[in-house]
Amino acid sequence: MFGADRPETDGQRLRAQGDRLGLEGRYDEMLALADDLLKTRPHMGEAWLLRGDALKGQDRLEAALEAYGKAIASPQTAFDAHYGRALAFDDLGRLDEASMAFEAALALRPDAPLPRFGLALLRLYRRAFAAGWDDYEDRWRSEVFVAGCRGVVPAGMAPLLATRVTPADLAGRRVLVIGEQGVGDELMFSSMIPDLARIAASVVCVTEPRLVRLLSASFDNVTVTDPSGGSVDADIAIAMGSLGGAFRREAADFPGAAYLRPRxxxxxxxxxxxxxxxxxxxxxxxxxxxxxxxxxxxxxxxxxxxxxxxxxxxxxxxxxxxxxxxxxxxxxxxxxxxxxxxxxxxxxxxxxxxxxxxxxxxxxxxxxxxxxxxxxxxxxxxxxxxxxxxxxxxxxxxxxxxxxxxxxxxxxxxxxxxxxxxxxxxxxxxxx
Known part of the structure; x- marks a missing residue:
């Protein structure tokens, strides 16, 4: 299947095959494929990377770290191996090591969005809100995030969203705010809609259909609709999660009070x-x-x-x-x-x-x-x-x-x- 005279092409093919198996949760097959290749090509970075991904999928995290460590030696796989190590360290709760691994990946590719997003989640997890929200905005540069986590944000609109907004950017303007990720995220992020409504000229919120009635009943002076509601005339469009960087930069900024109410x-x-x-x-x-x-x-x-x-x-x-x-x-x-x-x-x-x-x-x-x-x-x-x-x-x-x-x-x-x-x-x- 993999020719010894074409290592680069073989590596690309192996990654594609591994991605397919991983999406289907077929980690045993991923591991068997990697181990078979390593018998004859013990220095193939892509095979070590595949082994690490398979072991991580099986929750064998320490073994995954060892495999990723081998993959770091190959220039073709060093970035992905550092990123894989970061995720494994994170799952193990070894947060300082996870942070260093994300930084190592960024040292190789400073503009890569996924390690930056990973750092954002670590910082938010540790309540470093200002730095966390700033890095959180890089999620919209990730094709992986846009493909799987955009919520009700249309794929073609992702590049048009305003990011790293401040209250001054929103004050007095007609704002379109769009739900993202899962229903729980929209519920959580909607806590900042009252902050937005107090300073914006008008707010239209596009959300998951099952939330329209509840958010409409809860927020005065906000128009709530689902994605079928048609076009909206607005000065600026943002995703819900981007409100965090504007309104929740310090622990004291979280009111912790109830904000939703059924009729x-x-x-x-x-x-x-x-x-x-x-x-x-x-x-x-x-x-x-x-x-x-x-x-x-x-x-x-x-x-x-x-x-x-x-x-x-x-x-x-x-x-x-x-x-x-x-x-x-x-x-x-x-x-x-x-x-x-x-x-x-x-x-x-x-x-x-x-x-x-x-x-x-x-x-x-x-x-x-x-x-x-x-x-x-x-x-x-x-x-x-x-x-x-x-x-x-x-x-x-x-x-x-x-x-x-x-x-x-x-x-x-x-x-x-x-x-x-x-x-x-x-x-x-x-x-x-």
Whole structure:
């Protein structure tokens, strides 16, 4: 398959094949392919890089670091190997080494957007907000980010977005602000829309369709629409995340106050739907978050693992988990004196409806997912169950996150250690 007389072409072909296997999660095949090549070509940088990527995909991070170290010796793969090492160090929580590896990649390619974006997330994770937001703007120069994370930003519009904006750039102007990345990001970033509305001449917000009703009900003097709303006459267009560099440059800039609210009639409808209270507390639960590409395996648990919470007799539990979980909940409810209540997905698919339900509860217990952002934005008491290496939005340490004053963070002491986290959440309900 790979000819010994054409190493450069072979390397390109190997990378393309590795990319295809990686996108499909076929890490065993990636590793086998790399190892077969290394038997006859032990100094082939692309093979070592492929081995590192495969091992990282298998969460064998120390072995991945060793493979990336071999790939650094080849000029053709040194940049990608430094970048791969940075991601592996980050996953291991070795943040200083991750930062140095990102810097090493940038030393080879100073204009490369992905290492700069990686540094941004590290800085935001460590609450170095000003420097983090400045580097965060490089995300729009990355084809990888634009292809997979642009949210409702049209691909062709990405180069037209204003970046590194200041309040002075926005004051008195007609501003188009567009949602990006996932629903949780849009919920979190929308906390800065009131800051924008106070200084702009007008604000039009284009967001994910399921958020239109909730954001419309929450923000005065802001026009909220989805991508089907047609063209907008504006002086400047920005992505939601770019508001961070304008309005959240220091820890003191985060108000931590509730900023979303469903309409009173939506909240009242859910109060009637829930009916009379039979227990001391009503608690919403979510136990699974993310996708295979965003760390679902490390940030999710099962209903069996959540049993110390669910076994509390003074609580009525309400399912807030996204997706079709009917069979899962039915199995967990078997023989349970206080079964988890499950409403049809269609009743909570729109986020204003979900917000109306959450607003009628006493607390939320959730893994790292968009529900934490919704509950925090509503000012609802929330216990967020976090993996050892939490997402940057939750920052590196502490029980609080800057975005929401009502959210308490409960972190794993070591990777995979959910038992203590769940026990702490169960005990925390005593304080309500």
């Amino acid at each position: 009173p009639e939506v909240r009242a409808r859910w109060a009637e739907r829930l009916g009379p209270r039979r227990t001391r507390l009503r608690v919403g639960i979510s136990w699974r978050g993310g996708t295979a590409g965003t760390g679902q395996h490390s940030r999710s648990l099962t209903l069996d693992q959540l049993a110390p919470v669910l076994d509390r007799g003074d609580c009525e539990f309400v399912n807030l988990q996204y997706g079709d979980v009917g069979q899962e909940v039915a199995a967990a409810n078997a023989g349970r004196a206080n079964p988890i209540r499950l409403f049809p997905r269609a009743e909570i698919d729109d986020f204003e409806d979900l917000a109306g339900l959450v607003a009628n509860l006493d607390a939320v217990v959730s893994v790292q997912t968009s529900l934490v952002h919704l509950a925090g934005a509503l000012g609802q008491t929330t216990f967020a169950l976090l993996p050892h290496r939490a997402n940057w939005r939750y920052t590196a340490s502490g029980e609080t996150m800057p975005w929401y004053g009502s959210v308490r963070l409960i972190r794993q002491a070591e990777p995979g250690a959910w038992a203590q986290v769940v026990a702490q959440a169960a005990a925390a309900l005593d304080s309500l």
